[in-house]
Amino acid sequence: MIIVANTFTILLAQRQRQLALLRCVGAGRGQIVRSVLAEAVILGALAPLAGLVLAVGLGELGVFAADRYLADVLPVDGLVVSPVALLAPFGVGIVLTVLAALLPAVRATRTSPLAALRPETPPTGRVRVVRVVLGVLGVGAGVGLLGWGVSQGDLTGGIAGGFLSFAGVLALGPVLVPLLVGAVRGLARVSVGAPGALAVENARRNPRRAAATTSALLIGVTLITMMTVGATIARTVSDEEISGQVPVDAVVSSATGEGVTAAQVERLRTVPGIEATTVIHEIPEATIRGREETVVAMSLVDPEVRDVLRAPRLVEGLAPGVVLLDPTTAANAGVVDGGAVTVPWGRATARVAKVGAPVAPVSDVSGRQGRAVVWLRMADDADPDEVSNALNRAAADEGGLQVSSPAAARAELDRAVDAVLLVTIALLAVAVLIALVGVGNTLGLSVIERTRESALLRALGLTGRQLRGMLAVEAAVLSAVAVVLGVAMGIGYGWAGIATLFADIADDGVPLVVPWARIALVAAVAIVAGLLASVLPARHAALVAPAAALAGE
Incomplete structure (x- = not known):
């Protein structure tokens, strides 16, 4: 939903003048909103259809491979696709896409027709006090509930506390992200120079957009870290218990x-x-x-x-x-x-x-x-x-x-844990790929809104290579912030989950065991992927001629 909302925000920003002209010739706000939601319905139906076709094709390929190479150990009669598996993606896809597109559609109608037809400075995205208060309350209540779940071995309370605290962190994103981005301002200036300092300021300029950029990647990194740490701790506790037996x-x-x-x-x-x-x-x-x-x-x-x-x-x-x-x-x-x-x-x-x-x-x-x-x-x-x-x-x-x-029994258990962890991380990797689309989308929107600013920098002597480097640093900094928050929360959630599950087993408590090598690999992949996501927006920004951009062409 975060990615879809950002995508519609970009689409409507690109069509700002077109929407303004429609408003000038008599289109009402309700008509604009309905047209955007109709577009969301079409996209929300086409995407699940493509996903179903791909999934059924991969399923048939898996059945063929199992029948050809694993018939003795994994007999498979054929692929079974239930009606629910076909219908549920359509319903979920359409509903979530419409909900994600609703706020960008309403926001696009708030700009008056005349204001949209003249150049305007990019929005700052100021953070509301209500959002901060709700975020603080969510984090506090979630951490308290999570602690209760750990101490009492209450899995339901632990899960609820995890969800609530994570939702609170997402709500506080527009506050946390600029603070963490500002912490690397000096490093960016020393390592990259003026373009690096400009990249940091651009990342902090619109807190809500910076939070939206990092949130999707934050979710993926948190989940992968949580599963990796949780599996490592579970294996350690299980080995200790088996060794005791x-x-x-x-x-x-x-x-x-x-x-x-x-x-x-x-x-x-x-x-x-x-x-x-x-x-x-x-x-x-x-x-x-x-x-x-x-x-x-x-x-x-x-x-x-x-x-x-x-x-x-x-x-x-x-x-x-x-x-x-x-x-x-x-x-x-x-x-x-x-x-x-x-x-x-x-x-x-x-x-x-x-x-x-x-x-x-x-x-x-x-x-x-x-x-x-x-x-x-x-x-x-x-x-x-x-x-x-x-x-x-x-x-x-x-x-x-x-x-x-x-x-040998312990080794078999370790292999089972590794297999489950591998499958889970492979599935969660999809979340990271989606997050990278989000990073590219929000950077694309940032490029659109800062077209005149980028043109002015080019006119003052900033080269195309420096402009691309500035956007790459911005993407890397935002990705690094997501990695820092995601790893910290993932370690905490991983330990808390295993401590809750093994409350009755581990009499001496659950140790905190962090596989730093794997965590470092996840962090490096996420940051490099964020850099790759900036390539297309940076290339688009560098190709725009300064004179044409300043003239509004």
Whole structure:
């Protein structure tokens, strides 16, 4: 809607004299508005029609590719297009286009016929106090509601707070954008000279248009940053939780129940990609007696097990004479952290640790008991699937061994998150492309309104190359402002969304993990794309002869 509104504003600015002549010969304001809205209806119907044709064509191409190359793993009977999928785009396209064109149409009729027929200075687009007040209230209420959603794990409240706060930022755009643009005035003057300073002033001259230019790009950058940061944090939290449940990369045990032999342990240590191993001796007969409950101690381990675990915190405090209990086991046994417990080989101290299953690793100075199980840690740069396959081959060679690989499961989860993130970013990239159209449109409108000003600058010695550079700097500055705001809000929304979703999972809180390399790539692409969007408007401005522009031709 932002792009469509800006486009109609440009169209009506180009036809300002034509509309003024229509008004002079008797056309009323209502007739002008109705003619613009009729044009909006036609465009609003043609665009969805073109989109449907393209979408169905791509869908048929996808079905053909799946049937030809993926028939075994992805059987597809054919493309199914529902009536809703055909009719909804027409309704949405027409309604939104008409709504977007309504304000430019009404604004175009406010200029008197005689005023439109003579040269006029470009509008300044002053910001109304009501807009600022509503923006501040929206940001305040949205942030408060978003904080409530995060603290309570209320997804509905979090989403509502996100929408409200973002709407408030958009409303405050005419205030925020000029402030941020003004912050780079000195840098533009030093790097580009006078054209750079002029570009900054042009970007600040009309706050509402500057905000409209950045808003569409702001939406795209915010969404992409939010999804990238959210997926990164979700993966980090998920890995930590999985490590808490299954804190090792691989477990090798005996299928016969006799335990892994010392020779087999040495063979497993030579598997490429294995970084560390430790032997766990299961004690299925041992019991820990608490106040009223009797629980089973599963394993006898050494303190060196920290070298194998992905979550070493699980064995914090492990030492000779210490029994590690998970919270559920400790509660069932009536044992508190630091309390004394009785084990078959004497007295021990209880240490309650957060582990995912009711397992009680035990460290004791007595001799090893029970069958041996091997825990293994893979190298950080190793491929979990390749190492798991190598372990399976080694186990088959030794005979009687079975392998489970939690690391492979974690890798599969990471691949699923990457696939979802890739598809989502690909879809959101469309928003960025639309935003670039908006940047080009608003720069085009700026060129139209500043035709005489540009001609005067050319007459005073500004070259065509400098004029194009000035418009390029203006586009780059506005794009950079959108990137700064979008990245800041995207990081906040990404963290808040995951914190709300994982409120019941992450007991220690959700960490803020920002993939700066990916964010930098998004920022660079957005700024470069903004520069490319300025090429056509700048070229049009440079081609106009100064004398012709000053003469009003």
